[in-house]
Structures are given as C-alpha cells and as structure tokens.
Amino acid sequence: MEMIIDISENDLISFGWESVQKEINTTLKWMRIRQSFRKISEKLKSSFDEEDYLSVLEKIRESAWNEYKKEIPYA
Incomplete structure (x- = not known):
C-alpha cells in the first residue's frame, strides 16, 4: 500500500525554518551554559584546593550532562 x-x-x-530556529536556540542556550560553566569553574578553582575543586567540578559536569540529555529529543 x-x-x-x-x-x-x-x-x-x-x-x-522552525526546525532550524529551534536548533539555533538550543545551541545558543548550551553555549551560554558552557560560558557560565567556565566562569563558575574559574571561581571554584580559586576558592578550593585542587582535590575539592575537582570533586565539585565533577558534580557540576554530571548535572549539566544530565540536563543536556533531557533536551535531546532522540535520547
């Protein structure tokens, strides 16, 4: 049939056009989050010793990755 x-x-x-706009908006959102992550990382690095910094950094990365996975439509 x-x-x-x-x-x-x-x-x-x-x-x-709608699909492209949605993808652009999603990409821009994650670029802003990544930029914020860099700023947070720099502040954390200056506030903690290296071991504590790496521990906090890993928790933030895991949280950001989980949020990102929620945004992926095919995941």
Whole structure:
C-alpha cells in the first residue's frame, strides 16, 4: 500500500525554518551554559584546593550532562 501526502512548498519551508530556529536556540542556550560553566569553574578553582575543586567540578559536569540529555529529543 502506498500513501502520498501532498505538502505545499511553503509549508515545507516553514517547517524547515522552525526546525532550524529551534536548533539555533538550543545551541545558543548550551553555549551560554558552557560560558557560565567556565566562569563558575574559574571561581571554584580559586576558592578550593585542587582535590575539592575537582570533586565539585565533577558534580557540576554530571548535572549539566544530565540536563543536556533531557533536551535531546532522540535520547
């Protein structure tokens, strides 16, 4: 059985544009988070000894990774 769906070119362009915009917004969001992470990391590094710093850093990385995985639609 074959099914043909007729979609106008304008609808396809609109859908493509929305998909691209969503991806851009997601990427920008994570770029801002990454920048914030760097700032936090620098502050932590100056506040703790190396062992404590690495421990706190690992917890933050794990938390950020878990948040990121929630955003991935196919994960």
